Amino acid sequence: MSAEVAALRLQVARQVAHWQAAVTALADLENFASASAWANLEHQLGVAVRAHLRRSARRLHRAAGVLAAELAAAESPTELERVRRLVVRFRAMFLRVELAFDFYGDCVNSRTTPRLGALLRACDFLARSAMEQVLEPLGHPAPPVLTYVDKGLGASILRAGLRLWDRDSFSVAAAVKITRHNLSRPTAILHEAGHQAAFTLDWNGELADALRRELRPVAPGVADAWAGWASEIAGDAFAFAHAGYAAVAALHDVVAGEPDRVWMVPYGDPHPPAYLRVLLGAAMATRCYGSGPWNDLGQAWVAAHPVRTAPADVREFHVRSAALVPRIAEVCLYRPMRAFGDRPLVACVDPLRVRPDALACLARDAGTALFRSPYWVEREALRLLALSGYRAATEPARAAEITAQFEEWMIRLGGPVEAAA
Structure with a gap:
């Protein structure tokens, strides 16, 4: 192998090795969101998102393996130049996949505390x-x-x-x-x-x-x-x-x-x-x-x-x-x-189910259990949102009380879950 070919191979090999390592790091989801944030996802949702991201990482891993195989088979400057161009294409592919990891990682990582995790699970x-x-x-x-x-x-x-x-x-x-x-x-x-x-x-x-x-x-x-x-x-x-x-x-x-x-x-x-x-x-x-x-x-x-x-x-x-x-x-x-x-x-x-008098009837009939009973909180979650929002809109003097009550039942609705493995 000539000195020129050896020098070219070294440069291409370094780039291939770099992107192989980058794919390995990408596959570790805790590089994008903490373990506690991932644990704040509802089980089915966590499984779906993690599985999606891991499939994307596997596609990248396979593509990186193709790059390594192409490099191993390349002998001439022309073949090495072809591998170099494949590396450039792979880099663009990696960056596109990384956008999805970053996006979902940012979404998951916003669940930074148990309270916020519960509120967002309730919103889910x-x-x-x-x-x-x-x-x-x-x-x-x-x-x-x-x-x-x-x-x-x-x-x-x-x-x-x-x-x-x-x-x-x-x-x-x-x-x-x-x-x-x-x-x-x-x-x-x-x-x-x-x-x-x-x-x-x-x-x-x-x-x-x-x-x-x-x-x-x-x-x-x-x-x-x-x-x-x-x-x-x-x-x-x-x-x-x-x-x-x-x-x-x-x-x-x-x-x-x-x-x-x-x-x-x-x-x-x-x-x-x-x-x-x-x-x-x-x-x-x-x-x-x-x-x-x-x-x-x-x-x-x-x-x-x-x-x-x-x-x-x-x-x-x-x-x-x-x-x-x-x-x-x-x-x-x-x-x-x-x-x-x-x-x-x-x-x-x-x-009409969220008409003001219908919401008032719901609150009267259920009493204090409406905001505290798991049965009512889950069964009437959408109407509770309508009721809380209506009260916030029409009774601004009670804003602090209404917000506290809203958080109370939302945290019950989004309480602890079995995290995705």
Whole structure:
């Protein structure tokens, strides 16, 4: 072997050895989240996530073995150069897989304490229960849910079944971000669960078509805009059906702090302008419940943001849209959809179960056991979320008491679990 070939082989061999070692380190999941954080996952969820990541690591390990075999067989400068190019391709593949490990590791590692672990397991349960109520009667299993805490104002979701960064695998769980400030009233997880359900049932496209048909005869430009926002409207309707006014008030409190987005949204953003989104939530409550605190919320919102202050180029659009919001609420909640077996959303999830007087009746009948009995906490978890959120929205003077009670029953709901091996 010439000195030139030996020198080239040494450089390539070092790179192959480096990436083989990197794959070995990647396969150790405690390099991404602590053992205690992994132990804070519910058993089925932990098994699913760990198995997914280990499959990805095994694919990388096999690819690294191919690299080593190619290097062992290479003799000429041309063959060694080919191996070097394969190393470059492998490095790109490794980095894509690593993104998934980092993402899931960050999600799991947010469960840093037993208390936070219990709260997030409860959030897992709530989001999955909301999906099960709609998906399972229609023959679709609800995916595992992995909730995690992060900074910011809004929640988000990495849907189960979505192709991941490595381009070869799919997300095995719906990973839902909960913002730290909203952990004491996490109705936003129901909105994100709605995204997963809408994706599974192909509801978004059907809702967009229904909005176009409903609105085009009276306002063609308005119809196309609302159809483009169908995916976010679906999420809002799903959350409202499960949590009632609690979801509307929580949404209001998030978007109320974004004055630059009251009237406008960035190009391509699927969210409606905040002005219209709040009015739609209030209209859903009015359609289902009649008069109530949502009317005060809507009136205060309009008073804080008079439409005359909207930019001139969108002012007329908001005037026309606001007049049509009750019809949009009707389509979202009461229009039969193929996605729901030719039934409306309210036939799958009855928002009357979280009407204020129904929640008051639940609290009266169950008494103190409602928040303390494992039977009630698990059986009525979604309605407890609606009740806690309603009280937080309408009794701000009792905020500390309501938050403490919320944490108490959430920690019971997400109590100790058998960790995944």
